[in-house]
Amino acid sequence: MSDREIISTFKYVSRMRSEFMLSELRDYLKEDSSVEKIHKTLKPHLFDLGCNLFTQGDDYRVIRGQPCRKLELSEEEIKKNEVFFNSAGVSRKLERFIEQYIEKKTSKDWDDPVVMEKIRKAIRTQKTVYWKEGDSRNISYEKGYSILAYMAYQLPVYFIQFQYLLYDMAKNGLLKTRMKILDVGSGPGTIPLAVTDMYNRLDGHNAEINAIELFEENIEAYNYLVPQYAAVKSNVMVHEPIKEDITGIDIEKLPDSIDLMVFSNVLNELKELDIQQKAELVSKMANKLSDDGNIIIIEPADKSNSTELRRLSILLKKMGVRIYSPCSFIWSAECSLEVCWSFEHKKDIRPTRLMQKLAECDEPYRYMNTDIKYSYAIHRKDTLAKQDVTVPPKARFARxxxxxxxxxxxxxxxxxxxxxxxxxxxxxxxxxxxxxxxxxxxxxxxxxxxxxxxxxxxxxxxxxxxxxxxxxxxxxxxxxxxxxxxxxxxxxxxxxxxxxx
Ligand SMILES: C[S@@+](CC[C@H](N)C(=O)[O-])C[C@H]1O[C@@H](n2cnc3c(N)ncnc32)[C@H](O)[C@@H]1O
Structure with missing residues (x-):
């Protein structure tokens, strides 16, 4: 039986019934098929078909989703989020998944002194390479311990900073009740985990997350952490990362009509591309964005990465992928500032238990990373801007x-x-x-x-x-x-x- 037949039967049944068990589809199919085969065929299409799926024993309950509209935060949702950001940190559940992953990879307790020492060493190595410039800046994600170090040191702050941005987008009306997200260079799944975390504080809105990642070790960590965390509440549907080098990506392999494309701390790592080529890559990928979709690029706040992001953002604007924020073009003029260093700063996060354990040593400050500073740019294909202020040419203000x-x-x-x-x-x-x-x-x-x-x-x-x-x-x-x-x-x-x- 062809995939097409399964999909068209599913469309027919889901139009007639707002809720049913996936196994019931078998009654409508010409040939017998297992629930697993039906599930495998439908999974990549379910989100576009407007349905949500919930595991129920060996079967799945299908529930037709709400029609997609602009996400408007309720007072209750705002309250929950404000409470969260008041003392933001990684949830206990996610901390445990990370600790369990360390145990799985090392076959030792997560806080075993030998494991701790190896993670400390990997953090030191990663930091030394990170702050180098030019060809010697070769960040590796091929060894197991470099991923564990990333999860211990970088992930908690990147996980929270993305939630600040996502929450801001929700407040500004940039999110929809059904969001198709693509996370580019997903690492161990920081962004899908952050989306899941915030969606746990929203009521009944849905997201589907697709990801691209180059390194096997990262994909392994992603496949361990992300589906487990997303399963806590089933309004976020996650797919396995596509294993690809984004520098040569065939965009036809990407889903259509993406509502949010995320490049979190990844463009600065594409050493083989110059800034013009990076802008061309993002601009090419923007073809896969829905008409009102957003691209968000995030980079560390240090001068070199931050100023490069601003240049890239201006290049994108010139290519027609316009800036929504943070830059405002009050005089509708072209920006010509050569070096622009600008970043957002938020309250420190709560350190994780793992971070605290790593800091139980002679130089604790080397393993504590709680500072939230980041540079970002949000781009769109339309003309919407966060601060839509233009000044008449004769206004009494100096340019x-x-x-x-x-x-x-x-x-x-x-x-x-x-x-x-x-x-x-x-x-x-x-x-x-x-x-x-x-x-x-x-x-x-x-x-x-x-x-x-x-x-x-x-x-x-x-x-x-x-x-x-x-x-x-x-x-x-x-x-x-x-x-x-x-x-x-x-x-x-x-x-x-x-x-x-
Ligand atoms: C600093 S990590 C960022 C991970 C995650 N986005 C975050 O914010 O925590 C950069 C990620 O980009 C991935 N990456 C680097 N070059 C890549 C490429 N050419 N294609 C796909 N992924 C790449 C790395 O493997 C790594 O997972």
Missing amino acids: MSKIDTHNKKRINVIGAVMSEDIGDEKYKLYRICDGTSKKAVYAVLPSHNINEDNEVIIRTVYGSIIKIYNVLVRYNETNDSYNLLIGKGTSIELLPDTEVN
Whole structure:
């Protein structure tokens, strides 16, 4: 019996009945077939067929899903997520799965001193290679212990940071009630695990996750962790990763109409591609995106990776894969800033039990990784932007591209706050950008000048748009940048509808 016959029979039955057992399909098929064969044939298509499947003994219960629409968070869902982010960390259940995987791979207790020492060594090696640049930066995922080290040291922060981004997307109306996700360079499954974790705090919305990964050791870890974690609550359907090198990927092998494509900490590892080729790869893969789908690229916040991400993002924009966030193009101009270092910073995560165990040694700080700092860009094929603010050409604001002509003068500017406070106790310092800057621009607020007219800048979140009136421009020769010195007479307004801390 052909796969087509099984699929068309399934379509027929699921149109007639909103709920049935998969074994019942056999009554409608011309030839006898096992439930397992029917399941295997249908699994890749179920999500597109709008149905969800729940294991029930040797059989499966099929339930027709809700029609796909924009996901709107309920008050209850918001509350659950706010509680979670208040003290974000890896769930106990996932911690146990990771510990059990260590036991499976080493045939020893997860906290056996010999195992701990080997993971510490692998973490040290991984960190040394990670911060190298050029050809010597050869990060390997071929040895078992390098994966265990990744799971112990990197995964917890990447797992939480992705949830911040996903939650933000949900709040901004970018998610749907049925999401088809593709995770590129999935490693041991950080992103599918993060999606599952957040979907556990949502009510009845569905996601299907496809993944691509090159290394067998990562795929093995993925296949151990991801299906088990997703099985806790069955609203996330996961598929085995496609084992492929993405640099030569035939996009026809990828699913169609992807709602969210994720490149989390992976593009910086494609040494064989230059930045133009990376942008071409992402742009090619964007053909598989649904019309209102999103691509999210995440990289570490260090200067080299972060600035490369901004360049890549601008190249993508030029190729027609537009920027949704965090950059805003207030003057509808092209960005020409050569070096743009901008990242998001969130509260530290709770360390895992594994991290704490690894830190029980002479140099604990080497094994604790709880800092959440990341650079990201969200791209789309349509024109939707997070901050859709455009200024009429004659508005009484100076463009940052012309800031050199205003040195030592007082001006009004409008721009996005592109950093948290990166100053010190005496001076608060924020990166400001209006999408035209040729040199970096910072807003400087001396603590003795803080008053009710300007203090709103302290409460802005990453990407908020503000209007600054009557601010003094000063060229900073040491950094070849411009400072906007906020005085007592400077007033700052936050654009309406902008989130504040
Ligand atoms: C730093 S890890 C990121 C894993 C995961 N996305 C995360 O954020 O934790 C980079 C991943 O990309 C994978 N990778 C590197 N080059 C690749 C390639 N050419 N094709 C497919 N995967 C690749 C690596 O094997 C590794 O799993």
